Amino acid sequence: MSGNHKFFSPIDIHKLIFRIGEVSKICNVSPRQLRYWDQKGFIKSSRHDESSSRVYDFINLVRIGLIKSYLDQGYTLKAAVEHTDNKQETMRNIHRFLDHTVYGVKNTNGHTMINLGYFDKEKTSYLYGYLDDNNDTVYKVVPVDKKLD
DNA sequence: CTTCTTACA
DNA sequence: TGTAAGTA
Known part of the structure; x- marks a missing residue:
């Protein structure tokens, strides 16, 4: 059995984008931290060109929120990112499973x-x-x- | 007004 | 990591 593609998003979530200020308020993470994580490669933002403002899509918004939650639980940044990687991998698999089930x-x-x-x-x-x-x-x-x- | 980089505490 | 400065 395969999914019938009945459940699709009515909007393009890839166009649901946020800049650093909004992400900061939503996730309770300072812009300074976000730029640091960005520089370290823990999160990825898209930018039209160097020196223009960072843009985050919904997936990365969730990612940032997850990293923040693990930090609050006492994990180091490195560990928080690893936990987040695993969590997002799991979420992807669950979504994929449901889509086809x-x-x-x-x-x-x-x-x-x-x-x-x-x-x-x-x-x-x-x-x-x-x-x-x-x-x-x-x-x-x-x-x-x-x-x- | 917001974001960016750089630099210093 | 917070904050200040000077830009774009």
Whole structure:
């Protein structure tokens, strides 16, 4: 089973950009630190040319926030960056997995049922997953032609 | 007004 | 890492 590309972003997140002042306020990191991390290669900013202002996209905004959180937890900058690398790698894998796994979403008696694709090789039924009222994960195999509600 | 670099504490 | 200076 492969993703049906049903869930796409309505906006181009690569055009969601911030300059150093905004990043500083959002992430609680001083501009001085950001320039230092930049110089050290721990984060990368794009610039139209040398000496123009640094621009950060959303991914790097998140990255900076993660590094900051690890610093606050007591890690050294080097360690914080390593933890952030691992975290972002994990996030990428999770997103990739979901992109190719989630087949659709269906609302049924108060629950959001996630269609996880065909359950069997013969494609006779779907595997659905959802969270019940106690936030416990529940899986259900449902014939393709059967109505869910 | 914001950001940049450089330099000093 | 914070801050000051002089720019762009």
